[in-house]
Amino acid sequence: MIEWSWSQKRREKRKAARDAKLREELAVKARAFEPDVEQALENFTELTINGKRERIPVERITILGEQGKQG
Numbered sequence: 001m002i003e004w005s006w007s008q009k010r011r012e013k014r015k016a017a018r019d020a021k022l023r024e025e026l027a028v029k030a031r032a033f034e035p036d037v038e039q040a041l042e043n044f045t046e047l048t049i050n051g052k053r054e055r056i057p058v059e060r061i062t063i064l065g066e067q068g069k070q071g
Contacts, residue, residue, distance in 0.1 A: 044055045 043058055045058055045061070047054055047056050047061075
């Protein structure tokens with residue numbers, strides 16, 4: 001009877017450890033699929049062009065200064 005109780009406790013501990021490991025692995029995989037909201041906000045900016053508001057990726061923005069003109 002005591003041996004059965006110990007084996008039952010061992011099985012429960014193994015199951016709990018396995019479940020914890022699976023949850024951690026699932027959490028890692030889930031984080032890979034979640035969009036990084038903070039990064040998405042940093043990589044875009046909102047501009048109003050011709051009265052129309054648009055989200056533009058920061059790496060696509062090029063601002064050229066007026067060269068050769070004197071005011």
